[in-house]
Amino acid sequence: MTTDASGRGPEIEKQTHPAVILAVIGVGTFLSAMANSTVSLALPSISAELHVQLSSVSWIMLSYLLTTAVLLMPAGRAGDLWTHRTTYLVGFLIFFVGSLGTGLADALWLLVAGRIVQGIGGSLLLAAGPALLTTSFPAAKRGQALGMVSTATYVGLTLGPPLGGWLIALGGWRWVFFLNLPISLFLMVLGWRFLPRLRLDRKRPFDLAGTAALLFGLPFALLALVEGDKWGWTSPWIVGSGLLGLAVLTVFVLIERRHTTPVLDFSLFKSRIFSGAVLSALGNYISLFIPLILLPFCLTEGLGGSTATAGMLLMAQPAMMALSATPAGWFSDRIGTRPLAMGGLLVLSVGLLGLSTIGAGTPHWAAAVWMGVVGLGTGVFVSPNSSALMGSAPRDRQGVASGVMALARTLGMTIGIALATAIFEAAGGTTGHPWNEADFLAQRHAFWVAAAVSFASVIVAGWGNRKKA
Incomplete structure (x- = not known):
C-alpha cells in the first residue's frame, strides 16, 4: 500500500480490523506498564543491597528515561518510514535483552547499562503504539481508543506495585526485571501475528x-x-x-x-493545539513523578510500612487513572478536550497539595487517598490531551507526533525525578534510615513545587486547547 494523492501517508490494510489492533496495543501496554511499575518499588531494596543513596540509585530510573528521551524522535520517524509494526516488534526484542542483563547485574553500573538497553527498546515501543492507533481509527473515535489504551496502561500500573512487592518479598528485586522476559516474548508473538503489514514509499530519506x-x-x-x-x-x-x-x-x-523529511518537524508547533498539548503534558508528568520517586521511601522508611504494604498503597493512583481514562476519552470526543484537560490538571494540583500534608503521624490510608486524587486528575487529563495532540498532526506525521508526545512524557518524568531528588536533598532530606521531621519537611517542599507546576499547566492547557480537536 502506498501514499495516496493527498499525501496522507500509508493506510492500514483493509483486512486488519481496528479493534484487533486496539486489542494488541492494549495488551502490550497493560503488560509493559505492569512490569515497569515495579521498578520504583525495588529502589529501596537495591539501595540497601548495594549501599548507595537516593541520588545514585535514582539513576536506575533516570538511565531508562534519558535513553528513551534521546531516541524517541528518531524512533517515531523510523516508524513513519519503515512501518510502526517493525519498530514495535524490534522494540520488544531489545527490551527483552535489556531486562535479562538488568536482572543478572551485580553492580550499580551494570544495572544502569541494562536499563539503557531497555530504554532503547522502550523508545521504539512508545513511538509506535499511538501511531498505530491513530492511523487505524477515525477522528470521531480517536479519543475513545486512546482512552481505552490509557486504561489498559493504568490497570497494569495498578497491578504492578502489589505484584512487585510480592516478587521482591519472595525472590528479591531481580525478579522485577525477570518478569519482563516472558511478557516480551508473548507480545512479540502477538504483534507478529496480528499487527498490520504496510507497504510504504521508501524513497523518503531518513534524516x-x-x-x-x-x-x-x-x-x-x-x-x-x-x-x-x-x-x-x-x-x-x-x-x-x-x-x-x-x-x-x-x-x-x-x-x-x-531537511525535507526531518526527525522533528517544527511546523507541527505552529498549531497552538499541538504546542499547548505538548507543554501541558510535560508539566503533568513533572508533577506526577515527584511523588512517585519519593513515596516508596516515605511509606517504608517514614511511615514504617513493608514493601508489600507500600505496593498496595501505591495502587490507588493508577487505579483511579484506570477508572477515569476511558470515560475522559469518550467525553472528549463529544465536548472537546479543553475542559477535561484543564479540570484534570486542577484535580492533580489538589492531590499534590494533599500529599504535602503527610507527616510522621499520618495514617497509611490518607496517603492512599491523596494518591487516588492525583491519579484521578492525571487520568482525566491524559486521554483528551493525547487526542488533541495526535489529532492536530497530519496523517503522514503521526509517528513524529507520537514521538513528540512520548518525549514530553519522558522528559517530564526525567525532570520530575531530578527535581524530586534535588529538592529533597537540598532541603536536608536523606534516605536509608527511619525518617525524622526534617525528612518529611524536605518531601513537603518537593510536593509544593509539584503542585505549582501542575497549576501552571492548567493555564497552558487552557491556552492551547481553545477549540475541539
Whole structure:
C-alpha cells in the first residue's frame, strides 16, 4: 500500500480490523506498564543491597528515561518510514535483552547499562503504539481508543506495585526485571501475528544528520539538568556539558528546518493545539513523578510500612487513572478536550497539595487517598490531551507526533525525578534510615513545587486547547 494523492501517508490494510489492533496495543501496554511499575518499588531494596543513596540509585530510573528521551524522535520517524509494526516488534526484542542483563547485574553500573538497553527498546515501543492507533481509527473515535489504551496502561500500573512487592518479598528485586522476559516474548508473538503489514514509499530519506545531532546534543543537555544539583551548577563539568548540549541542539534545529523529511518537524508547533498539548503534558508528568520517586521511601522508611504494604498503597493512583481514562476519552470526543484537560490538571494540583500534608503521624490510608486524587486528575487529563495532540498532526506525521508526545512524557518524568531528588536533598532530606521531621519537611517542599507546576499547566492547557480537536 502506498501514499495516496493527498499525501496522507500509508493506510492500514483493509483486512486488519481496528479493534484487533486496539486489542494488541492494549495488551502490550497493560503488560509493559505492569512490569515497569515495579521498578520504583525495588529502589529501596537495591539501595540497601548495594549501599548507595537516593541520588545514585535514582539513576536506575533516570538511565531508562534519558535513553528513551534521546531516541524517541528518531524512533517515531523510523516508524513513519519503515512501518510502526517493525519498530514495535524490534522494540520488544531489545527490551527483552535489556531486562535479562538488568536482572543478572551485580553492580550499580551494570544495572544502569541494562536499563539503557531497555530504554532503547522502550523508545521504539512508545513511538509506535499511538501511531498505530491513530492511523487505524477515525477522528470521531480517536479519543475513545486512546482512552481505552490509557486504561489498559493504568490497570497494569495498578497491578504492578502489589505484584512487585510480592516478587521482591519472595525472590528479591531481580525478579522485577525477570518478569519482563516472558511478557516480551508473548507480545512479540502477538504483534507478529496480528499487527498490520504496510507497504510504504521508501524513497523518503531518513534524516541521518539531524538524528546524529540529536543523539549527541540531548544527552549532554539532560546530564547537566539531572546532575546540576549534585555536582554544583557552577561546576566546569555541568557548565561545559550544558553549553555543549545547547550548542549541538541549536545545530539540530538548523538542520531540521532545512531537511525535507526531518526527525522533528517544527511546523507541527505552529498549531497552538499541538504546542499547548505538548507543554501541558510535560508539566503533568513533572508533577506526577515527584511523588512517585519519593513515596516508596516515605511509606517504608517514614511511615514504617513493608514493601508489600507500600505496593498496595501505591495502587490507588493508577487505579483511579484506570477508572477515569476511558470515560475522559469518550467525553472528549463529544465536548472537546479543553475542559477535561484543564479540570484534570486542577484535580492533580489538589492531590499534590494533599500529599504535602503527610507527616510522621499520618495514617497509611490518607496517603492512599491523596494518591487516588492525583491519579484521578492525571487520568482525566491524559486521554483528551493525547487526542488533541495526535489529532492536530497530519496523517503522514503521526509517528513524529507520537514521538513528540512520548518525549514530553519522558522528559517530564526525567525532570520530575531530578527535581524530586534535588529538592529533597537540598532541603536536608536523606534516605536509608527511619525518617525524622526534617525528612518529611524536605518531601513537603518537593510536593509544593509539584503542585505549582501542575497549576501552571492548567493555564497552558487552557491556552492551547481553545477549540475541539
